[in-house]
Amino acid sequence: MNRLGVRALILAVAALLGACTTVGPDFNRPQVPWLADWKGGSLQPLAADPRIVRNGLLQTWWRSFNDPVLDGLIAEAQRLNPNVRTAGLRIMEARAQLGIAGSTRFPQVQQVTGEVLRFGEVRDGSPNTNGVSLSTGGRISWEIDFWGRFRRSIEAADASYFASIAQYDDLQVLMAAQVAGLYCSIRTLEARLLIAQQSAALQKRNLDIAERLFRSGNDSELDVQQARAQYLGTLATIPAFETGVRQTQNALSTLLARPPGPLPEMASGTNVIPQAELDVIVDIPADLLRRRPDIRAAELQMAAQSALIGVSVADLYPSISLLGSVGISASSLGSSTRALTFGFGPSLVWNVFDQGRLTNAVLVQDARFQQLYEQFQDAVLRAAREVDDAAVGFAKTGEQIVLLVDSVKAAKRSLDIATIQYREGLTDFQRVLDSQRVLFSQQDQLVSSQGSLTQNLIALYKAMGGGWEQGRSLPVLDDATRETMKRRSDWNDILDAPLPAAGADDVPPTPAGAARP
Helix, strand or coil, rough: CHHHHHHHHHHHHHHHHHCCCCCCCCCCCCCCCHHHCCCCCCCHHHHHHHEEEECHHHHHHHHHHHCHHHHHHHHHHHHHHHHHHHHHHCCCCHHHHHHHHHHHHHHEEEEEEEEEEEEEECCCCCEEEEEEEEEEEEEEEEEEECCCCEEEEEEEEHHHHHHHHHHHHHHHHHHHHHHHHHHHHHHHHHHHHHHHHHHHHHHHHHHHHHHHHHHHHCCCCHHHHHHHHHHHHHHHHHHHHHHHHHHHHHHHHHHHCCCCCCCCHHHCCCCCCCCCCCECCCCCCHHHHHHCCHHHHHHHHHHHHHHHHHHHHHCCCEEEEEEEEEEEEEEECCCCCCEEEEEEEEEEECCCCCCHHHHCCCCCHHHHHHHHHHHHHHHHHHHHHHHHHHHHHHHHHHHHHHHHHHHHHHHHHHHHHHHHHHHHCCHHHHHHHHHHHHHHHHHHHHHHHHHHHHHHHHHHHHHHCCHHHHHCCHHHHHHHHHHHHHHHHCCCCCCCCCCCCCCCCCCCCCCCCCCCC
Protein backbone atom coordinates (compact mmCIF):
# COMPACT_ATOMS: atom_id res chain seq x y z
CA MET A 1 0.00 0.00 0.00
CA ASN A 2 1.44 3.41 -0.94
CA ARG A 3 1.70 6.34 1.40
CA LEU A 4 -1.44 7.92 0.05
CA GLY A 5 -3.41 4.77 0.86
CA VAL A 6 -1.99 4.61 4.38
CA ARG A 7 -2.94 8.23 4.99
CA ALA A 8 -6.41 7.62 3.67
CA LEU A 9 -6.82 4.64 6.02
CA ILE A 10 -5.58 6.65 9.00
CA LEU A 11 -7.97 9.47 8.16
CA ALA A 12 -10.84 7.00 7.83
CA VAL A 13 -10.02 5.45 11.21
CA ALA A 14 -9.82 8.92 12.80
CA ALA A 15 -13.17 9.82 11.30
CA LEU A 16 -14.72 6.64 12.69
CA LEU A 17 -13.29 7.26 16.12
CA GLY A 18 -14.42 10.88 16.06
CA ALA A 19 -17.93 9.84 15.11
CA CYS A 20 -18.26 7.38 18.00
CA THR A 21 -21.39 7.85 20.04
CA THR A 22 -22.92 6.21 23.11
CA VAL A 23 -26.34 4.68 22.62
CA GLY A 24 -28.81 3.81 25.35
CA PRO A 25 -30.20 5.91 28.21
CA ASP A 26 -28.02 8.02 30.48
CA PHE A 27 -28.72 7.32 34.13
CA ASN A 28 -30.39 9.98 36.25
CA ARG A 29 -30.87 9.71 39.98
CA PRO A 30 -34.36 8.36 40.68
CA GLN A 31 -36.79 10.81 42.22
CA VAL A 32 -38.97 10.00 45.22
CA PRO A 33 -41.95 12.37 44.94
CA TRP A 34 -43.04 12.29 48.57
CA LEU A 35 -39.55 12.53 50.05
CA ALA A 36 -39.11 16.27 49.53
CA ASP A 37 -42.08 17.04 51.79
CA TRP A 38 -41.29 14.39 54.41
CA LYS A 39 -40.16 16.01 57.63
CA GLY A 40 -38.90 12.93 59.39
CA GLY A 41 -42.16 11.72 60.92
CA SER A 42 -41.76 10.94 64.61
CA LEU A 43 -38.10 11.93 64.41
CA GLN A 44 -39.02 15.60 63.96
CA PRO A 45 -40.34 16.23 67.49
CA LEU A 46 -37.39 14.29 68.92
CA ALA A 47 -34.93 16.49 67.06
CA ALA A 48 -36.69 19.59 68.41
CA ASP A 49 -36.55 18.39 72.03
CA PRO A 50 -34.04 20.61 73.92
CA ARG A 51 -33.18 17.69 76.19
CA ILE A 52 -31.69 15.71 73.30
CA VAL A 53 -27.90 15.56 73.25
CA ARG A 54 -26.07 16.54 70.07
CA ASN A 55 -22.50 15.28 70.25
CA GLY A 56 -21.90 14.23 66.61
CA LEU A 57 -21.34 10.55 67.37
CA LEU A 58 -23.61 9.09 64.69
CA GLN A 59 -20.83 7.11 63.06
CA THR A 60 -19.71 5.68 66.41
CA TRP A 61 -23.07 5.89 68.17
CA TRP A 62 -22.43 2.84 70.36
CA ARG A 63 -19.67 4.70 72.18
CA SER A 64 -22.36 6.87 73.79
CA PHE A 65 -23.22 3.85 75.99
CA ASN A 66 -19.76 4.18 77.61
CA ASP A 67 -19.37 0.41 77.62
CA PRO A 68 -15.87 -0.77 76.56
CA VAL A 69 -17.08 -4.38 76.32
CA LEU A 70 -19.74 -3.39 73.80
CA ASP A 71 -17.20 -1.31 71.85
CA GLY A 72 -14.88 -4.30 71.59
CA LEU A 73 -17.61 -6.70 70.51
CA ILE A 74 -18.83 -4.41 67.72
CA ALA A 75 -15.29 -3.90 66.43
CA GLU A 76 -14.76 -7.67 66.45
CA ALA A 77 -17.99 -8.35 64.54
CA GLN A 78 -17.22 -5.68 61.92
CA ARG A 79 -13.88 -7.36 61.35
CA LEU A 80 -14.51 -11.10 61.71
CA ASN A 81 -18.16 -11.80 60.95
CA PRO A 82 -18.35 -14.28 58.00
CA ASN A 83 -21.00 -12.21 56.21
CA VAL A 84 -18.83 -9.09 56.45
CA ARG A 85 -15.80 -11.01 55.17
CA THR A 86 -17.87 -12.39 52.29
CA ALA A 87 -19.00 -8.88 51.41
CA GLY A 88 -15.35 -7.80 51.38
CA LEU A 89 -14.53 -10.61 48.96
CA ARG A 90 -17.39 -9.49 46.73
CA ILE A 91 -15.63 -6.13 46.51
CA MET A 92 -12.51 -7.93 45.26
CA GLU A 93 -14.65 -9.78 42.72
CA ALA A 94 -16.19 -6.50 41.56
CA ARG A 95 -12.71 -4.98 41.19
CA ALA A 96 -11.68 -7.89 38.98
CA GLN A 97 -14.87 -7.52 36.92
CA LEU A 98 -14.12 -3.83 36.51
CA GLY A 99 -10.65 -4.77 35.25
CA ILE A 100 -12.22 -7.12 32.69
CA ALA A 101 -14.53 -4.36 31.49
CA GLY A 102 -11.65 -1.88 31.30
CA SER A 103 -9.59 -4.25 29.14
CA THR A 104 -12.10 -3.80 26.29
CA ARG A 105 -10.58 -0.38 25.62
CA PHE A 106 -7.63 -2.21 24.08
CA PRO A 107 -7.52 -4.63 21.12
CA GLN A 108 -9.86 -7.47 22.01
CA VAL A 109 -7.89 -10.12 20.06
CA GLN A 110 -4.13 -10.29 20.53
CA GLN A 111 -2.89 -13.65 19.32
CA VAL A 112 0.56 -15.03 18.61
CA THR A 113 0.72 -18.36 16.80
CA GLY A 114 3.56 -20.64 15.79
CA GLU A 115 4.20 -24.19 14.64
CA VAL A 116 7.14 -26.43 13.85
CA LEU A 117 6.49 -29.41 11.55
CA ARG A 118 8.80 -32.23 10.47
CA PHE A 119 7.73 -33.60 7.14
CA GLY A 120 8.78 -36.29 4.70
CA GLU A 121 7.56 -39.24 2.74
CA VAL A 122 8.19 -42.97 2.62
CA ARG A 123 8.75 -44.71 -0.72
CA ASP A 124 9.12 -48.47 -1.06
CA GLY A 125 9.42 -48.81 2.70
CA SER A 126 12.27 -46.33 3.15
CA PRO A 127 12.18 -42.63 4.02
CA ASN A 128 12.80 -40.24 1.19
CA THR A 129 12.74 -36.49 1.49
CA ASN A 130 12.78 -35.07 5.04
CA GLY A 131 12.59 -31.52 6.26
CA VAL A 132 11.35 -29.06 8.86
CA SER A 133 8.99 -26.16 8.32
CA LEU A 134 8.55 -23.27 10.70
CA SER A 135 5.90 -20.60 10.76
CA THR A 136 4.98 -17.88 13.21
CA GLY A 137 2.62 -14.99 13.16
CA GLY A 138 0.46 -12.56 15.06
CA ARG A 139 -3.09 -11.35 14.77
CA ILE A 140 -4.79 -8.31 16.24
CA SER A 141 -8.45 -7.36 16.15
CA TRP A 142 -9.66 -4.12 17.65
CA GLU A 143 -13.37 -3.45 17.64
CA ILE A 144 -13.99 0.27 17.61
CA ASP A 145 -16.37 1.30 20.35
CA PHE A 146 -18.46 3.09 17.75
CA TRP A 147 -21.77 2.84 19.65
CA GLY A 148 -20.40 2.95 23.21
CA ARG A 149 -20.98 -0.72 23.99
CA PHE A 150 -17.66 -1.05 25.80
CA ARG A 151 -18.05 2.31 27.52
CA ARG A 152 -21.45 1.21 28.80
CA SER A 153 -19.92 -2.06 30.00
CA ILE A 154 -17.29 -0.14 31.96
CA GLU A 155 -20.02 2.12 33.32
CA ALA A 156 -22.02 -0.92 34.49
CA ALA A 157 -18.98 -2.56 36.09
CA ASP A 158 -18.06 0.72 37.77
CA ALA A 159 -21.52 1.11 39.30
CA SER A 160 -21.56 -2.55 40.35
CA TYR A 161 -18.21 -2.07 42.07
CA PHE A 162 -19.50 0.85 44.12
CA ALA A 163 -22.73 -1.04 44.81
CA SER A 164 -20.65 -3.85 46.32
CA ILE A 165 -18.95 -1.29 48.57
CA ALA A 166 -22.33 0.11 49.63
CA GLN A 167 -23.51 -3.42 50.45
CA TYR A 168 -20.35 -3.88 52.52
CA ASP A 169 -21.16 -0.62 54.33
CA ASP A 170 -24.72 -1.82 54.92
CA LEU A 171 -23.41 -4.96 56.59
CA GLN A 172 -21.23 -2.84 58.87
CA VAL A 173 -24.34 -0.93 59.97
CA LEU A 174 -26.18 -4.20 60.47
CA MET A 175 -23.34 -5.72 62.50
CA ALA A 176 -23.15 -2.76 64.86
CA ALA A 177 -26.92 -2.81 65.39
CA GLN A 178 -27.23 -6.59 65.78
CA VAL A 179 -24.33 -6.86 68.23
CA ALA A 180 -25.63 -3.94 70.29
CA GLY A 181 -29.17 -5.36 70.18
CA LEU A 182 -28.11 -8.84 71.34
CA TYR A 183 -25.83 -7.35 73.98
CA CYS A 184 -28.76 -5.30 75.31
CA SER A 185 -31.03 -8.37 75.21
CA ILE A 186 -28.57 -10.35 77.31
CA ARG A 187 -28.26 -7.58 79.89
CA THR A 188 -32.05 -7.16 79.99
CA LEU A 189 -32.62 -10.88 80.48
CA GLU A 190 -29.97 -10.92 83.21
CA ALA A 191 -31.75 -8.05 84.99
CA ARG A 192 -35.14 -9.78 84.70
CA LEU A 193 -33.56 -12.99 85.98
CA LEU A 194 -32.18 -11.14 88.99
CA ILE A 195 -35.61 -9.65 89.76
CA ALA A 196 -37.20 -13.10 89.53
CA GLN A 197 -34.56 -14.56 91.86
CA GLN A 198 -35.00 -11.75 94.37
CA SER A 199 -38.79 -12.02 94.24
CA ALA A 200 -38.60 -15.80 94.66
CA ALA A 201 -36.34 -15.38 97.71
CA LEU A 202 -38.81 -12.92 99.25
CA GLN A 203 -41.75 -15.20 98.51
CA LYS A 204 -39.88 -18.17 99.98
CA ARG A 205 -39.51 -16.30 103.26
CA ASN A 206 -43.23 -15.53 103.26
CA LEU A 207 -43.98 -19.19 102.58
CA ASP A 208 -41.82 -20.21 105.52
CA ILE A 209 -43.65 -17.74 107.74
CA ALA A 210 -47.04 -19.00 106.57
CA GLU A 211 -46.04 -22.62 107.24
CA ARG A 212 -44.84 -21.79 110.76
CA LEU A 213 -48.04 -19.93 111.53
CA PHE A 214 -50.12 -22.79 110.15
CA ARG A 215 -48.29 -25.37 112.25
CA SER A 216 -48.79 -23.21 115.33
CA GLY A 217 -52.49 -22.91 114.59
CA ASN A 218 -52.38 -19.15 113.98
CA ASP A 219 -53.02 -19.30 110.26
CA SER A 220 -55.02 -21.32 107.74
CA GLU A 221 -53.77 -23.80 105.16
CA LEU A 222 -55.21 -21.53 102.48
CA ASP A 223 -52.53 -18.93 103.19
CA VAL A 224 -49.85 -21.62 102.93
CA GLN A 225 -51.08 -22.92 99.61
CA GLN A 226 -51.47 -19.45 98.15
CA ALA A 227 -47.93 -18.53 99.25
CA ARG A 228 -46.59 -21.79 97.81
CA ALA A 229 -48.38 -21.26 94.48
CA GLN A 230 -46.98 -17.75 94.13
CA TYR A 231 -43.46 -18.85 95.08
CA LEU A 232 -43.43 -21.80 92.67
CA GLY A 233 -44.92 -19.67 89.88
CA THR A 234 -42.13 -17.12 90.24
CA LEU A 235 -39.56 -19.91 90.53
CA ALA A 236 -40.85 -21.37 87.23
CA THR A 237 -39.95 -18.17 85.34
CA ILE A 238 -36.25 -18.54 86.19
CA PRO A 239 -35.45 -21.44 83.77
CA ALA A 240 -37.07 -19.52 80.92
CA PHE A 241 -34.88 -16.48 81.64
CA GLU A 242 -31.77 -18.68 81.90
CA THR A 243 -32.64 -20.31 78.58
CA GLY A 244 -33.12 -16.91 76.97
CA VAL A 245 -29.76 -15.70 78.27
CA ARG A 246 -27.90 -18.72 76.91
CA GLN A 247 -29.62 -18.69 73.53
CA THR A 248 -28.96 -14.98 73.09
CA GLN A 249 -25.32 -15.53 74.06
CA ASN A 250 -25.13 -18.21 71.38
CA ALA A 251 -26.58 -15.82 68.80
CA LEU A 252 -24.05 -13.15 69.71
CA SER A 253 -21.18 -15.66 69.63
CA THR A 254 -22.20 -16.68 66.12
CA LEU A 255 -22.09 -13.05 64.95
CA LEU A 256 -18.55 -12.88 66.32
CA ALA A 257 -17.55 -16.10 64.50
CA ARG A 258 -17.08 -17.82 67.86
CA PRO A 259 -18.42 -21.20 68.95
CA PRO A 260 -21.70 -21.03 70.91
CA GLY A 261 -21.46 -20.27 74.60
CA PRO A 262 -21.09 -17.44 77.14
CA LEU A 263 -18.75 -14.59 76.35
CA PRO A 264 -16.03 -14.24 79.02
CA GLU A 265 -15.82 -10.46 78.64
CA MET A 266 -19.49 -10.15 79.63
CA ALA A 267 -18.97 -11.87 83.00
CA SER A 268 -18.69 -8.46 84.65
CA GLY A 269 -21.35 -5.80 84.47
CA THR A 270 -24.19 -8.30 84.54
CA ASN A 271 -27.77 -7.06 85.01
CA VAL A 272 -26.80 -3.55 83.88
CA ILE A 273 -28.77 -2.48 80.82
CA PRO A 274 -26.75 -0.03 78.68
CA GLN A 275 -28.37 3.39 78.61
CA ALA A 276 -27.58 6.44 76.49
CA GLU A 277 -29.12 9.67 75.32
CA LEU A 278 -30.20 10.16 71.72
CA ASP A 279 -27.75 11.99 69.49
CA VAL A 280 -30.03 13.38 66.78
CA ILE A 281 -28.41 14.35 63.51
CA VAL A 282 -29.38 17.62 61.93
CA ASP A 283 -29.51 16.51 58.29
CA ILE A 284 -32.79 16.95 56.45
CA PRO A 285 -34.77 13.71 56.12
CA ALA A 286 -34.18 13.35 52.36
CA ASP A 287 -30.40 13.37 52.84
CA LEU A 288 -30.79 11.16 55.90
CA LEU A 289 -32.41 8.38 53.88
CA ARG A 290 -30.40 8.73 50.67
CA ARG A 291 -27.09 8.30 52.44
CA ARG A 292 -28.11 4.99 53.99
CA PRO A 293 -25.87 2.27 52.52
CA ASP A 294 -28.77 0.08 51.40
CA ILE A 295 -30.37 3.02 49.57
CA ARG A 296 -27.06 3.88 47.92
CA ALA A 297 -26.62 0.24 46.90
CA ALA A 298 -30.09 0.14 45.35
CA GLU A 299 -29.40 3.35 43.42
CA LEU A 300 -26.03 2.12 42.15
CA GLN A 301 -27.58 -1.16 41.04
CA MET A 302 -30.01 0.91 38.97
CA ALA A 303 -27.09 2.80 37.45
CA ALA A 304 -25.40 -0.47 36.50
CA GLN A 305 -28.58 -1.85 34.95
CA SER A 306 -29.16 1.38 33.02
CA ALA A 307 -25.74 0.96 31.42
CA LEU A 308 -26.57 -2.64 30.47
CA ILE A 309 -29.52 -1.33 28.46
CA GLY A 310 -26.98 0.64 26.41
CA VAL A 311 -24.89 -2.50 25.92
CA SER A 312 -27.91 -4.31 24.48
CA VAL A 313 -28.87 -1.36 22.27
CA ALA A 314 -25.33 -1.30 20.82
CA ASP A 315 -25.79 -4.89 19.66
CA LEU A 316 -28.46 -3.64 17.24
CA TYR A 317 -25.82 -1.70 15.30
CA PRO A 318 -22.95 -2.94 13.13
CA SER A 319 -19.68 -3.89 14.75
CA ILE A 320 -16.70 -2.16 13.12
CA SER A 321 -13.24 -3.58 13.76
CA LEU A 322 -9.69 -3.01 12.60
CA LEU A 323 -7.83 -6.22 11.73
CA GLY A 324 -4.15 -6.83 11.33
CA SER A 325 -1.93 -9.86 10.88
CA VAL A 326 1.67 -10.70 10.13
CA GLY A 327 3.33 -14.06 9.51
CA ILE A 328 6.69 -15.63 8.68
CA SER A 329 7.17 -19.11 7.24
CA ALA A 330 10.27 -21.05 6.23
CA SER A 331 11.37 -24.59 5.43
CA SER A 332 14.61 -26.52 5.67
CA LEU A 333 14.35 -27.65 2.05
CA GLY A 334 16.86 -25.99 -0.13
CA SER A 335 14.31 -25.23 -2.81
CA SER A 336 11.90 -23.54 -0.40
CA THR A 337 11.66 -19.82 0.11
CA ARG A 338 11.06 -17.78 3.18
CA ALA A 339 7.85 -15.79 3.14
CA LEU A 340 6.65 -12.74 5.04
CA THR A 341 2.93 -12.09 4.88
CA PHE A 342 0.95 -9.25 6.37
CA GLY A 343 -2.44 -7.65 6.08
CA PHE A 344 -4.64 -5.05 7.71
CA GLY A 345 -7.95 -3.39 7.13
CA PRO A 346 -11.43 -2.78 8.48
CA SER A 347 -14.13 -5.34 9.16
CA LEU A 348 -17.89 -4.92 9.55
CA VAL A 349 -20.31 -7.37 11.14
CA TRP A 350 -24.02 -6.62 11.38
CA ASN A 351 -26.71 -9.02 12.53
CA VAL A 352 -29.33 -7.49 10.26
CA PHE A 353 -31.57 -10.58 10.22
CA ASP A 354 -31.51 -11.18 13.99
CA GLN A 355 -33.46 -8.14 15.10
CA GLY A 356 -36.12 -10.10 16.97
CA ARG A 357 -33.64 -11.58 19.45
CA LEU A 358 -31.59 -8.42 19.84
CA THR A 359 -34.59 -6.12 20.17
CA ASN A 360 -36.15 -8.27 22.86
CA ALA A 361 -32.81 -8.47 24.64
CA VAL A 362 -33.04 -4.68 25.03
CA LEU A 363 -36.54 -5.05 26.44
CA VAL A 364 -35.31 -7.64 28.94
CA GLN A 365 -32.67 -5.23 30.26
CA ASP A 366 -35.21 -2.40 30.33
CA ALA A 367 -37.69 -4.50 32.34
CA ARG A 368 -34.94 -5.38 34.80
CA PHE A 369 -34.15 -1.70 35.21
CA GLN A 370 -37.79 -0.92 35.96
CA GLN A 371 -37.85 -3.72 38.55
CA LEU A 372 -34.84 -2.15 40.27
CA TYR A 373 -36.61 1.22 40.16
CA GLU A 374 -39.60 -0.22 42.00
CA GLN A 375 -37.30 -1.94 44.48
CA PHE A 376 -35.54 1.38 45.08
CA GLN A 377 -38.85 3.11 45.80
CA ASP A 378 -39.79 0.31 48.18
CA ALA A 379 -36.39 0.53 49.90
CA VAL A 380 -36.87 4.26 50.55
CA LEU A 381 -40.38 3.66 51.91
CA ARG A 382 -39.14 0.93 54.21
CA ALA A 383 -36.28 3.14 55.36
CA ALA A 384 -38.70 5.93 56.24
CA ARG A 385 -40.88 3.45 58.11
CA GLU A 386 -37.88 2.17 60.08
CA VAL A 387 -36.98 5.72 61.11
CA ASP A 388 -40.54 6.51 62.17
CA ASP A 389 -41.07 3.17 63.96
CA ALA A 390 -37.84 3.49 65.92
CA ALA A 391 -38.40 7.17 66.74
CA VAL A 392 -41.96 6.70 68.01
CA GLY A 393 -40.87 3.58 69.89
CA PHE A 394 -38.06 5.49 71.57
CA ALA A 395 -40.29 8.43 72.49
CA LYS A 396 -43.26 6.43 73.77
CA THR A 397 -41.15 3.90 75.66
CA GLY A 398 -39.46 6.80 77.42
CA GLU A 399 -42.88 8.07 78.49
CA GLN A 400 -43.81 4.57 79.66
CA ILE A 401 -40.67 4.28 81.79
CA VAL A 402 -41.51 7.50 83.66
CA LEU A 403 -44.87 6.00 84.63
CA LEU A 404 -43.41 2.60 85.50
CA VAL A 405 -40.81 4.14 87.82
CA ASP A 406 -43.62 5.73 89.82
CA SER A 407 -45.59 2.49 89.62
CA VAL A 408 -42.71 0.50 91.12
CA LYS A 409 -42.37 3.03 93.92
CA ALA A 410 -46.07 2.75 94.67
CA ALA A 411 -45.92 -1.08 94.56
CA LYS A 412 -43.02 -1.13 97.03
CA ARG A 413 -44.89 1.22 99.37
CA SER A 414 -48.01 -0.89 99.03
CA LEU A 415 -46.10 -4.03 100.00
CA ASP A 416 -44.56 -2.31 103.02
CA ILE A 417 -48.00 -1.16 104.21
CA ALA A 418 -49.60 -4.56 103.61
CA THR A 419 -46.80 -6.30 105.53
CA ILE A 420 -47.15 -3.95 108.50
CA GLN A 421 -50.92 -4.29 108.57
CA TYR A 422 -50.67 -8.07 108.34
CA ARG A 423 -48.28 -8.21 111.29
CA GLU A 424 -50.63 -6.01 113.28
CA GLY A 425 -53.60 -8.18 112.33
CA LEU A 426 -55.33 -5.44 110.36
CA THR A 427 -55.43 -7.35 107.08
CA ASP A 428 -55.15 -10.91 105.85
CA PHE A 429 -52.22 -12.64 104.18
CA GLN A 430 -53.84 -12.39 100.75
CA ARG A 431 -53.22 -8.63 100.70
CA VAL A 432 -49.48 -9.27 101.22
CA LEU A 433 -49.42 -11.84 98.39
CA ASP A 434 -51.25 -9.47 96.06
CA SER A 435 -48.81 -6.68 96.83
CA GLN A 436 -45.84 -8.97 96.17
CA ARG A 437 -47.33 -10.07 92.86
CA VAL A 438 -47.91 -6.49 91.75
CA LEU A 439 -44.38 -5.45 92.74
CA PHE A 440 -42.80 -8.33 90.83
CA SER A 441 -44.90 -7.55 87.76
CA GLN A 442 -44.12 -3.81 87.83
CA GLN A 443 -40.39 -4.36 88.38
CA ASP A 444 -40.28 -6.80 85.47
CA GLN A 445 -42.17 -4.39 83.22
CA LEU A 446 -39.83 -1.57 84.16
CA VAL A 447 -36.72 -3.56 83.32
CA SER A 448 -38.27 -4.80 80.08
CA SER A 449 -39.18 -1.24 79.11
CA GLN A 450 -35.68 -0.02 79.89
CA GLY A 451 -34.36 -2.73 77.59
CA SER A 452 -36.92 -1.76 74.93
CA LEU A 453 -35.84 1.88 75.19
CA THR A 454 -32.26 0.90 74.39
CA GLN A 455 -33.41 -1.42 71.59
CA ASN A 456 -35.42 1.41 70.03
CA LEU A 457 -32.44 3.72 70.29
CA ILE A 458 -30.28 1.11 68.53
CA ALA A 459 -32.97 0.66 65.87
CA LEU A 460 -33.10 4.43 65.34
CA TYR A 461 -29.35 4.67 64.81
CA LYS A 462 -29.56 1.72 62.40
CA ALA A 463 -32.44 3.39 60.53
CA MET A 464 -30.33 6.54 60.20
CA GLY A 465 -27.52 4.44 58.72
CA GLY A 466 -24.99 5.15 61.44
CA GLY A 467 -21.79 3.15 61.78
CA TRP A 468 -20.72 2.36 58.23
CA GLU A 469 -17.98 4.98 58.05
CA GLN A 470 -16.35 3.39 61.08
CA GLY A 471 -16.44 0.01 59.31
CA ARG A 472 -15.11 1.57 56.10
CA SER A 473 -11.88 2.44 57.92
CA LEU A 474 -11.21 -1.22 58.73
CA PRO A 475 -9.19 -3.50 56.38
CA VAL A 476 -11.48 -5.27 53.92
CA LEU A 477 -9.42 -8.48 54.14
CA ASP A 478 -7.39 -9.80 57.02
CA ASP A 479 -3.70 -10.54 56.45
CA ALA A 480 -4.11 -14.33 56.42
CA THR A 481 -6.84 -14.25 53.75
CA ARG A 482 -4.92 -11.77 51.65
CA GLU A 483 -1.75 -13.87 51.70
CA THR A 484 -3.66 -17.07 50.93
CA MET A 485 -5.31 -15.50 47.89
CA LYS A 486 -2.02 -14.05 46.67
CA ARG A 487 -0.37 -17.47 46.82
CA ARG A 488 -3.23 -19.01 44.88
CA SER A 489 -3.58 -16.37 42.13
CA ASP A 490 -1.79 -13.30 40.81
CA TRP A 491 -3.94 -10.52 42.27
CA ASN A 492 -1.34 -7.79 41.75
CA ASP A 493 -2.46 -4.75 43.77
CA ILE A 494 -6.20 -5.49 43.72
CA LEU A 495 -6.23 -6.93 47.24
CA ASP A 496 -4.16 -4.12 48.74
CA ALA A 497 -5.96 -1.11 47.26
CA PRO A 498 -7.87 0.79 49.98
CA LEU A 499 -11.56 1.50 49.67
CA PRO A 500 -12.54 4.90 48.29
CA ALA A 501 -13.22 7.62 50.78
CA ALA A 502 -16.71 8.02 52.19
CA GLY A 503 -18.88 9.97 49.78
CA ALA A 504 -16.93 9.02 46.65
CA ASP A 505 -19.83 6.86 45.50
CA ASP A 506 -22.56 9.45 46.08
CA VAL A 507 -22.61 10.44 42.40
CA PRO A 508 -23.55 7.73 39.87
CA PRO A 509 -21.06 6.87 37.10
CA THR A 510 -20.88 9.31 34.21
CA PRO A 511 -22.12 8.27 30.77
CA ALA A 512 -18.54 8.37 29.55
CA GLY A 513 -17.99 5.19 31.52
CA ALA A 514 -14.50 6.04 32.71
CA ALA A 515 -13.49 3.58 35.40
CA ARG A 516 -12.77 5.12 38.77
CA PRO A 517 -9.68 4.26 40.81
